[in-house]
Amino acid sequence: MSPLVAGLVQAGILVAALAVVYRPLGDHMARVFEHKSHSKLEKAIYRFARIDPDAEQKWSTYAYGVLGFSLVGIVFLYVIQRLQALLPFGFDRGNVGPAMAFNTAISFVTNTNWQSYVPEAVMGHTVQMIGLTVQNFVSAAVGLAVAVALIRGFVRHQTDRLGNFWVDLTRGTIRILLPIAFVFAVVLIALGVTMSLKSGVDVDGQTIANAPVASQEAIKELGTNGGGVLNANSAHPFENPGEWTNLVEIFLILVIPVSLTRTFGRLVGQHRQGYVLLSVMATIWTAMLAVIWGAEASGLRPLEGKELRFGIAGSAIFADATTGTSTGAVNSLHDSYTGLGGGGALLNMLFGEMTPGGVGTGIYSILVMAVIAMFLAGLMVGRTPEYLGKKLGRKEVTAAAVSILAMPAVLLVGAGITAILPSTRGALNNPGAHGLSEILYAYASASNNNGSAFGGITATSDWFQSSLGLCMLFGRFVPIIAVLALAGSLAAQKKVPVTAGTLPTTGPLFASLLTGSIVLVAALTFVPALALGPIAEALQ
Amino acid sequence: MDNFLKQSWAGLRILLALTVLLGVLYPLAVWGVSRLPGLHDNAEAVGTTLVAVTREGDKYFVPRPSAATLPASGGSNKGELNEDYTKVVAERRVAVAQREGVSENQVPQDAVTASASGLDPHISPEYAALQVPRVARASGLPVEKVRELVAASTGGTFTTTVNVTALNRAIDAATR
Numbered sequence: 008m009s010p011l012v013a014g015l016v017q018a019g020i021l022v023a024a025l026a027v028v029y030r031p032l033g034d035h036m037a038r039v040f041e042h043k044s045h046s047k048l049e050k051a052i053y054r055f056a057r058i059d060p061d062a063e064q065k066w067s068t069y070a071y072g073v074l075g076f077s078l079v080g081i082v083f084l085y086v087i088q089r090l091q092a093l094l095p096f097g098f099d100r101g102n103v104g105p106a107m108a109f110n111t112a113i114s115f116v117t118n119t120n121w122q123s124y125v126p127e128a129v130m131g132h133t134v135q136m137i138g139l140t141v142q143n144f145v146s147a148a149v150g151l152a153v154a155v156a157l158i159r160g161f162v163r164h165q166t167d168r169l170g171n172f173w174v175d176l177t178r179g180t181i182r183i184l185l186p187i188a189f190v191f192a193v194v195l196i197a198l199g200v201t202m203s204l205k206s207g208v209d210v211d212g213q214t215i216a217n218a219p220v221a222s223q224e225a226i227k228e229l230g231t232n233g234g235g236v237l238n239a240n241s242a243h244p245f246e247n248p249g250e251w252t253n254l255v256e257i258f259l260i261l262v263i264p265v266s267l268t269r270t271f272g273r274l275v276g277q278h279r280q281g282y283v284l285l286s287v288m289a290t291i292w293t294a295m296l297a298v299i300w301g302a303e304a305s306g307l308r309p310l311e312g313k314e315l316r317f318g319i320a321g322s323a324i325f326a327d328a329t330t331g332t333s334t335g336a337v338n339s340l341h342d343s344y345t346g347l348g349g350g351g352a353l354l355n356m357l358f359g360e361m362t363p364g365g366v367g368t369g370i371y372s373i374l375v376m377a378v379i380a381m382f383l384a385g386l387m388v389g390r391t392p393e394y395l396g397k398k399l400g401r402k403e404v405t406a407a408a409v410s411i412l413a414m415p416a417v418l419l420v421g422a423g424i425t426a427i428l429p430s431t432r433g434a435l436n437n438p439g440a441h442g443l444s445e446i447l448y449a450y451a452s453a454s455n456n457n458g459s460a461f462g463g464i465t466a467t468s469d470w471f472q473s474s475l476g477l478c479m480l481f482g483r484f485v486p487i488i489a490v491l492a493l494a495g496s497l498a499a500q501k502k503v504p505v506t507a508g509t510l511p512t513t514g515p516l517f518a519s520l521l522t523g524s525i526v527l528v529a530a531l532t533f534v535p536a537l538a539l540g541p542i543a544e545a546l547q
Numbered sequence: 548m549d550n551f552l553k554q555s556w557a558g559l560r561i562l563l564a565l566t567v568l569l570g571v572l573y574p575l576a577v578w579g580v581s582r583l584p585g586l587h588d589n590a591e592a593v594g595t596t597l598v599a600v601t602r603e604g605d606k607y608f609v610p611r612p613s614a615a616t617l618p619a620s621g622g623s624n625k626g627e628l629n630e631d632y633t634k635v636v637a638e639r640r641v642a643v644a645q646r647e648g649v650s651e652n653q654v655p656q657d658a659v660t661a662s663a664s665g666l667d668p669h670i671s672p673e674y675a676a677l678q679v680p681r682v683a684r685a686s687g688l689p690v691e692k693v694r695e696l697v698a699a700s701t702g703g704t705f706t707t708t709v710n711v712t713a714l715n716r717a718i719d720a721a722t723r
Contacts, residue, residue: 013705056560068550075555079562127618137570144569145562173561180565185573192577193586199597202581202590207618210592211600211712215666216618217592222577239620242663244597250704307627308636311660315611315669318706340663342624349626441626463624547628 014300014320017254021324024258025265032262033269033281039182040155040175041274049177056173063168066495069156070488072172073149077116077484080145084112084138097131098206106472113476115139117483118146118365120227120234120335120458121475123466127216127238132204139234140223144188147230147263148179150367153487154267155179157371158274160494161395164502169494179367183263184230191259192225198255199248200224220245228259231365233335233458241325241338242314253321253338260328260336264288264363267370275395279513284373287521291362295355296327302348302545312343323348330355333365335458342436342445342461349461350541353448356455357529357537359414365456371490373521377512378407378493380524384510393509396502406493413485415532417478418454422446422536428470436463440547444540449475454482596713598666605685606718608670608678609646610711611657612639615665623661636660647677669708672701686722696721 008016045053045060053060064072087094088103088111103111107124114121115138124130130139152175159169196202202221207214220236224246227234234240241247241256265285272281300323303309313322322339329336330352341352355362361372378394382404385392392399399407425431425446435442445461452459453475460466466475503509511517581590588594599610614623625632639659644651655673675697683690700714701707 008705010706017705052561052564055564056557058557058561068554071551071554072558075551076558076561079555079559083559083562083566125619125621127620136574137566140574141562141566141570145565173557176561177565180569185569189573189577193580196577196581196586196589199589201592202578202586203592204578205591208592208595210595210598211602211715213600214618215592215598216620219574219578221581221590222574237620239615239622239664239666242622243620244664244666244668245592248597250706308656308660310656310662311625311627311636312622312663314663314667315657315671315708316667316703316706321705338663340622340624343622343626345627436624437626437629439628441628461624462621544626544628 033266036270037273070491080116094133110472115142119456143226143232147366151179154367154371157494160497188226192221201245231334264369288363299351306345312340333360346544410486410489422450440543453478599668613665614661675709
């Protein structure tokens, strides 16, 4: 097979697999959040937590739930890292330092999984399991919950109730993420991924670090988390040993964000509303794949930082999937990509992680962008915009704008300050425009809760640990609060009847409008920065 | 603020319950399943050929360059316009050409570029073919036999690659 054909076959298999599960999984997720009764396990959890699962919450209480849960998650994760030496399976890796533990705790709770640590040297199995793996599940479930709350805002009318955060969180975890992760963890082991409680294995006289990889690998991809169990992440042969595991992992990355468009369509009672969002996501994702793959295939040293078993296509598809969702796992080193290829991965994040975006975060981000798009369209024709039967007034558009602008604000401030700090020079791994790209990429990754890196950058100084930590925090929670506020004000409204003047949101006109808005917002915000980094490099 | 504290308290309890389920029971269940025959050797990487190990001596095939400093896996993270690194790659090319007694333009790209993990067990069929005469010479095996061993370690569905770790063990077995 020629490399081109082989790549197209891999992409084809991936699309076919996603198409097969799209409806059943999308419908299942919709039922999970609509279902009236609780399972025994869920009831036990609610009793233990002293929660009334049938009490619905206002948007503000829902938001307090998200923030409170995330806060205790950060504290718990920080504490167990700081006390790692006391925990079993630590292999003398000792307590994690305060700055690194701070950064890592925020990183995993915000679903970013930016890693300033080297797992093989720093993180023992216990913290990986009771800390990082747990957050891999629940941070994804938080994203799902917020997405569902926003969808309820469109569906419900004249109510101040958005559902119960604890129920949505628990159900998303137990009924969606856990069963899929378990099945695929076993599948991955069958295909060669390791699952060991030992610290390493002897291979022809050389000790290679090992870990309980498979259980974390499955949820790391499925929950669009991306934090490697081992330093090389999904490039490590123990995490991603072959061509088929590579496809399985890309599938896991994409499957929930893609299928959520079906869930959305079902919940709003019109499947075409979901398909149109999927078409926008797929168009941008495919275009970016063409850019990244094409750029890498014509690079000067395309195999630098890539594993031979994945080849250029298998690496490019993974790179597009991991940056188009907010995953951030890598099976090749984006730092060694060409100016255009690495710039493509960067741009994928700068679109705001909605093509198709992370678990839950993707669908709520693109819905927020749809609000912005309809607002722009309303300005053009001079009437109050509506979307899904709800009027988009001052409150709604303000919330949407805050949600969209949080990421660029923290990103550009963080990257801007870092670029002028004298200490930054020593942290870079490449000179010139590529060095600036390393900075931009780091702050884009943190602010978008992606977690992948131009990995040559040494981000272990207190400045990097704390500023990137804050970017992750604001990039995650400012949009979440804004989205829940938006959901609250939408749910309070009456339903507006469809009239001849209503702009239909299921056709190509709306799809183009939405695609244009995504591209335009990113372009207007980031072209100056991109011009100095990846674009300058690509033109050299 | 009261509401926030109340929700955080509920959050702590939910987190503890889910930590037992997701952080203890789930990984242990997966680990338990991985003890089954047929999965166990994968899980523990028994006799694994998934990672490359550099073997001393001319009778072995040489894997791709590694930028990893074990135990940490990883790569160079060098961009293609990095001039210092371009020199490193050029030096590698000279060294490989010298070692195999071929001209520099015959040296394939995977022979001079570092992989992402630093543990890539594979080389291209071209790089393997380049090394066959030297391995045959140093191991005392006939060239034909070495070619057979290379073919036996060649595979892949979308990309054809040669597994160096498996191949070098086959050389061991053949020269024992």
